[in-house]
Amino acid sequence: MQSHTVITSNLHNPNPNPNPNPNPNLNLNLIPNFSPKFPPNALRFRREFFTRRRSTSMTSSFKINSKMDNNRDAFPTITQFAGKEGADVGDDLVVLYGHLEYAFKRIAALVASPVNSSLGKSSGGAEDVGSGRDKPKPLDIVSNEIILSCLRHSGKVAVMASEEDDAPVWITDDGPFVVVTDPLDGSRNIDASIPTGTIFGIYNRLIELDGLPVEEKALLNSLQSGGRLIAAGYVLYSSATILCTSFGSSAHAFTLDHSTGDFVLTHPNIKIPPRGQIYSVNDARYFDWPEGLRRYIDTIRQGKGKFPKKYSARYICSLVADFHRTLMYGGVAMNPRDHLRLVYEANPLSFLAEQAGGKGSDGKHRILSIQPVKLHQRLPLFLGSPDDIDELESYGDVQQTVNPGYDV
Numbered sequence: 001m002q003s004h005t006v007i008t009s010n011l012h013n014p015n016p017n018p019n020p021n022p023n024p025n026l027n028l029n030l031i032p033n034f035s036p037k038f039p040p041n042a043l044r045f046r047r048e049f050f051t052r053r054r055s056t057s058m059t060s061s062f063k064i065n066s067k068m069d070n071n072r073d074a075f076p077t078i079t080q081f082a083g084k085e086g087a088d089v090g091d092d093l094v095v096l097y098g099h100l101e102y103a104f105k106r107i108a109a110l111v112a113s114p115v116n117s118s119l120g121k122s123s124g125g126a127e128d129v130g131s132g133r134d135k136p137k138p139l140d141i142v143s144n145e146i147i148l149s150c151l152r153h154s155g156k157v158a159v160m161a162s163e164e165d166d167a168p169v170w171i172t173d174d175g176p177f178v179v180v181t182d183p184l185d186g187s188r189n190i191d192a193s194i195p196t197g198t199i200f201g202i203y204n205r206l207i208e209l210d211g212l213p214v215e216e217k218a219l220l221n222s223l224q225s226g227g228r229l230i231a232a233g234y235v236l237y238s239s240a241t242i243l244c245t246s247f248g249s250s251a252h253a254f255t256l257d258h259s260t261g262d263f264v265l266t267h268p269n270i271k272i273p274p275r276g277q278i279y280s281v282n283d284a285r286y287f288d289w290p291e292g293l294r295r296y297i298d299t300i301r302q303g304k305g306k307f308p309k310k311y312s313a314r315y316i317c318s319l320v321a322d323f324h325r326t327l328m329y330g331g332v333a334m335n336p337r338d339h340l341r342l343v344y345e346a347n348p349l350s351f352l353a354e355q356a357g358g359k360g361s362d363g364k365h366r367i368l369s370i371q372p373v374k375l376h377q378r379l380p381l382f383l384g385s386p387d388d389i390d391e392l393e394s395y396g397d398v399q400q401t402v403n404p405g406y407d408v
């Protein structure tokens with residue numbers, strides 16, 4: 001197995017810490033400025049990988065969007081894609097992805113299960129069908145347990161920080177990786193079988209912190225800025241189960257083939273359109289928005305923006321689904337209030353957006369340059385096509401600061 005190494009240069013993080021530390025109790029100096037160890041060959045990866053594929057029996061590997069055939073080799077699995085014959089992301093990461101995939105398949109089965117449907121999938125429905133020890137757990141809690149258990153079995157993870165847990169869970173001292181996750185986003189919609197998703201990000205463990213008490217090193221490892229992510233992804237549980245991920249060089253989507261249980265490459269080198277014609281936001285909040293955001297939305301839906309076409313609205317209210325559509329079709333997906341989490345949601349999805357040529361912003365700053373100061377820190381989030389995000393930011397005043405407790 002490959003040993004854990006750290007690269008101390010700053011290649012991927014040109015602007016690592018532009019924000020002052022608003023939490024004086026947190027010593028950010030303990031988190032050194034360095035970029036991920038992977039990929040040392042990031043710039044070479046795509047060209048080399050595809051060249052190699054063209055010269056082997058997998059000639060048709062990257063035409064699968066347009067042409068499905070019966071040749072299994074035409075659909076590399078993630079292990080084939082990331083392993084030695086492919087991108088060669090390192091044995092440790094390949095092993096970790098194997099365990100993550102297992103977790104995702106179990107969650108996919110869980111959200112689709114008729115058993116859950118009859119029990120009531122969320123905590124709300126579940127309360128009616130049991131009590132005490134027999135009471136079914138909400139699916140986001142079960143999903144959290146599934147991911148934690150898979151990470152434990154991988155032996156590759158030092159610490160997991162989850163949206164479902166108050167504090168990060170220290171797993172093993174010599175695990176090379178740190179995993180942050182929202183195990184089941186959009187679960188508020190699950191009783192109506194609306195798509196849900198898992199979001200995850202992977203960092204290297206900061207070996208400089210190894211000597212600190214467990215609680216402290218668990219927290220500081222989990223508070224790395226998104227610019228230090230070495231890989232990230234999401235899984236969309238919908239009509240198809242799709243794992244979209246990046247190892248730091250482009251973004252790729254793999255679709256779960258239920259006949260074999262494999263995630264196979266279906267969307268290599270995803271490129272978000274430079275501009276879309278869709279905006280995605282909960283616009284029932286319109287009257288709580290600042291003037292700049294109202295003007296922006298009013299302008300683009302009348303076709304009076306920089307792109308002279310009328311925009312359409314699409315809002316599923318399930319972040320992974322809204323983001324996946326945005327990645328495919330372009331446009332902007334947003335939640336302008338302090339609701340989504342920097343560590344578990346904004347950073348991994350911004351990483352993917354950037355890898356696909358898009359942008360992730362809080363309305364003023366690049367998300368990946370924001371230093372998290374709290375594990376469950378929330379912020380406004382705008383993800384999407386680069387030209388749309390630039391235009392939105394040009395309105396200046398787009399962050400919703402009035403944030404009453406909405407019931408639904």
Ligand SMILES: O=P(O)(O)OC[C@H]1O[C@](O)(COP(=O)(O)O)[C@@H](O)[C@@H]1O
Pocket residue numbers: 185186187188282317318319320322335337339406408
């Ligand atoms: O209520 P809003 O502002 O429309 O927020 C909806 C967003 O909240 C989420 O449901 C996540 O919220 P939770 O983490 O509280 O489940 C996203 O999936 C969705 O995009």
